[in-house]
Amino acid sequence: MAEEHVGSRASVAAIMNAITHRSFRHWTRAVSVAFILLAGYLSLRFFSGYHESPYLTSPIDSEASTSAPEPPATLGVNLVLASTQKDNVEWAYNVSIPNANLNIIRYVADDPNAPYHPPQNKGNEAMIILTYLYEFYDDLPDISIFTHSTDGAWHNEELFDLRIAPALNVLDLDEVVRRQYVNLKVSGYNGCPAWIRTSITSISSPGYSGLKEEEPYMKEIFQDNFPGDEVPEIFGSACCSQFAVTKEAIQAKPREQYLRHRDWLLNQQYPNNISGRLWEHLWAYIFLGRAVECPVEYKNMCRQYHICFEDQESYERWVKMEKERLEYEGNKNNPELPNPDEASVKAMENMKFVITNMKEGAVTRGKSASLREKIAGDLPK
Structure with a gap:
């Protein structure tokens, strides 16, 4: 009886083994066919130019991965040159300010027949800047940039080999928009932090330095140009009347104010080296309302020119x-x-x-x- 049970169990095992081998062969064949069909399908998709991501993504992720970043906005920019007839300004036409639609406006101080010229060659760059602000007031671009007529000068930054063109080529216009007014010179040498004291009213005033010829005249000139404003004790800003300013900052003051400043410059009797230099200390006051504008230099260089x-x-x-x-x-x-x-x-x-x-x-x-x-x-x- 035990042998019959053993034989029965052996027969059942043999039958089950045969079924298992047969099922495995069928399963293997099915998997192989499925793999061949899948490979063929993927090959057709690949060679037809379709490339599918190997990762599952949500619709939002997929859209984010395929959409291009928004291009930076292009801003209208006037590069205003304060020049004389003899100056070579070809360098300005090779300037390429990032994200700028650039237009060159050359003022010629000593040529009354030039397309752009001030009423008189007086007061150095200040006369040209004030003339531009008045003449272009109703037709301003997003940003106006004022520079001298020469590319190379002692007062430009050493980081740009004492040239203004390389500085303009990396100027961050978004930073100009953010701050409304930026001096193109970062170094505060001969200007910051407390360069001009309005308590110095003559060359005999205690503490007067011959290095600051314009200092004894600052209080009087400020009162003439800003009647009713409290006279600041000190003025401090980087030299030298090269700056960028937004349309909004310019138009925050009435057009007639720029004409009034220019008329004062036309009628005053100070030498150019005095009257012109005094205005170097006044631009930040006009556009920002600050007598002292001396940002930390290394931070300013980083934000303004991306040199950190x-x-x-x-x-x-x-x-x-x-x-x-x-x-x-x-x-x-x-x-x-x-x-x-x-x-x-x-x-x-x-x-x-x-x-x-x-x-x-x-x-x-x-x-x-x-x-x-x-x-x-x-x-x-």
Whole structure:
């Protein structure tokens, strides 16, 4: 009886084994056919130009991954040049300000037949700026930028090889819109933080410095041009009447105010080096209502030009070394001076290496919006 049960169990096992092998073969064949069909389908989709993402995404994710970022807005910009007939301004026509629809407006101070000219060649750049503000008041672009007629000048930034064109080529117009007015010069040398004191009313006033020839006249000129306004104790801003300002900031003041300022400039008897230089300290007051406008330099450079040093100390270190390099190059090319010795040459080569690396690092950091925000996000409006 036990043997019959064993035989029965063996028969059942044999039958089940046969069924299992047969099912496995059918299953394997089905999987193979399915794989071949799927491979063929995917091949057709691929070679027909359709590429499917290997990841499952929600409709929102899919839309976000395929939509292009919004292009930056293009702003109308007038680049206003204060020039004379002899000046070569070809450099200005090669300027390419990011996201700007650029128009060159050349004022010629000493040519009454020029398309754009002031009523008189007086007061240096101030006369041309005030003339433009009055004449273009009802036809202003988004931003007006005022510069001198020359590309290279001592008062431009060392970071741009003392040229204004490279600075304009990286100027952040969004920052101009945010702040309404920005001085194109970042360094506060000869202007910040407390350059002009209105308590100095004559060359005999205690504390008068011959380096600030315009200082004794500041109080009187301010009162003449801004009657009724309280006279600030100090004025401080970077020189030298090169700045960018928005249409809104210009039109926040009545058109007649610019005419009144220009008429004062036409009728005053100060020398140009006095009257013109005094206005360098007044632009921030006109457009921002501030007598002192001296942003932290390294933060300002980062926000305005996207060249981001990590702190003020490293920025000042770079500027100091670059000034030393420029002085060295000038002395090296002076035939009246002896050639530098080998140790000096080697030291300067090492300094040049550091200068280059620091600047490249600052430029690289400036390409990152998050780093710019981290470094200079708290620069006041």
